[in-house]
Amino acid sequence: MRSKLLLFYSVLFLLFSGNLFGQNIVLYEQFFGRYDFTFIGNTLNPEENGFLSPTYILTSSSANLNLNPGDRVERAYLYWAGSGTGDFNIKLNGVDIIPQRSFSTTQASADNHPFFSAFYDITTMVQSIGNATYTVSDFDLNDLVSTYNQNGTNFAGWAILIVYENNALPQNQISIYDGLQNVPDQLEINLTNLYVLDNQDSKVGFIAWEGDRLLPSSSEYYERFTINNRYTLSNTINPPNNQFNGTNSVTGATNLYNMDLDIYLIDPYINIGDTSVNFKLESNQDFIMINTVAIKLNNQLPDATVSIDNYTLKCDIRELPIEYTVYNINSTDPLPAGTQIGIYANGELIATNQTPTVLGIGESVNLSQVVTIPSSIPIDFTLSIIADPDGLVTELIETNNADIEEISLWVLPVFNQPQDLISCNLGSTAAYFDFSSYDQSIKTDTAHLITFHESLTDAEFNQNPILNTFNYYSATTPHQIFVRIENEHGCYSLTSFFLRTRNCAPIIYNAVSVNGDDMNDTFHIEGLYNIFLNFDLYIYNRWGREIWKGNNNTPEWDGYIKDGVGSNQAPDGTYFYILHLNDPDYPKPLNGYLYLNH
Incomplete structure (x- = not known):
């Protein structure tokens, strides 16, 4: 066993760091419907522990599951516990089991011994195997016996909690709580998230470790287990002064040796309308650890839940078509017609509706409507739909009535205006x-x-x-x-x-070669004709005499003198031009020279 424990030391630090003084027992899971629960399990102690005895602990033990016909396994949880910081590599029916969760606590005494428990969900295995013998093996704490039997706290054991369904059962609420709390001297367990409608056949079960079968008879020693601070829990195998005494309420066994699978009827001790139950364990001698609590209440209540199924976004539109479903699934009673529905945007009520018909157990209704998102709500917001928002319908669970969806409205793109x-x-x-x-x-x-x-x-x-x-x-x-x-x-x-x-400034080519080669045969000004429609162009010889005048209606100057005497072809040389564009963007004329060559 020593080498096996060494393999886990690095893991154990992570599992137990911060938890050395126990973990409060809190709600783990709830079931609503035709459910009940039971236990099986067994000790690994060969006898009741005590001073320097026993000298060994078994590494394997078995228990039988015997569900009735019609019982269908809904959940099965394996818990195992013992002295020390833990054996986290065991087998169940030959299958390796490594815990999904673990708990620890320390004995408040001079010895300051640590203890552990571990958890694994074995639902699939039990559903597959069904009624059979279940054997835990490879669970070995023998290296710790010599240390822990000094004060009689050497032990190991295991239990399976089974939640099962049967159509013949009434509608019940099953609540599973777990953690690891211990005495001496006193501990209190407050079970919340309950609602008592009918206390008939209500019961509570405990998986507990290390309780002793026999306590000294002297009056100075006592053990007391009470419910709601005034009623003592006991039954034929669990006396009022020693409830945790190595018994199994399911089988009637009294030889579990330092572990208890105890079930108590609590009909007389709870009242209709209760939403919590308090248990108090007091002991001035016996070291007892409570690991798991299961409670069954006969509850006939609806449970309204809702889901947002679909919504349709349109561009720049704040009218939002939504589709959603109201359910009465986890219920034990029909949900009334007319149950109110609130629709909220960022917590602001924007629309209402109601269930149109009675919803039986397990039924639902699909609803749709168009809601308008106020302009005060930003485009990114939280849409929430709540069934029974005002709590007018009493339900099994009052905290699961809403569904939310993060929504971003579609808006038109913002853009920068282009310039002409x-x-x-x-x-x-x-x-x-x-x-x-x-x-x-x-x-x-x-x-x-x-x-x-x-x-x-x-x-x-x-x-x-x-x-x-x-x-x-x-x-x-x-x-x-x-x-x-x-x-x-x-x-x-x-x-x-x-x-x-x-009208961009024209480009003036100031060379004219009138030789018929189709190159520069005229005085060409690019960007003039059909652009500056009112232009006037004047050409002067070197003495300042005007020899040609043109506009948008005349062809380009080809080197001939207008109204010339004799030969009207202008001689080679330098000439001057003045160009009036007559355009508001060009108020001053353009002028320059050009060279004519024949």
């Missing part, structure tokens, strides 16, 4: 434009999709996008371009900008 784009007039207000960079400048979110369109209809239906945004040709301006900005939800915003032209 201006390009040089190529004539008749035609121009080329580059608005490829607008894709990024319009976005406020890199995930947004930007498309450009010729018409508002195309933008709305996301059709015929403009593909060439780098060198887009517009035959006339101003020309409106429509922009669609779409987010990941398919919500889109629309905007537009205009393509506009301006």
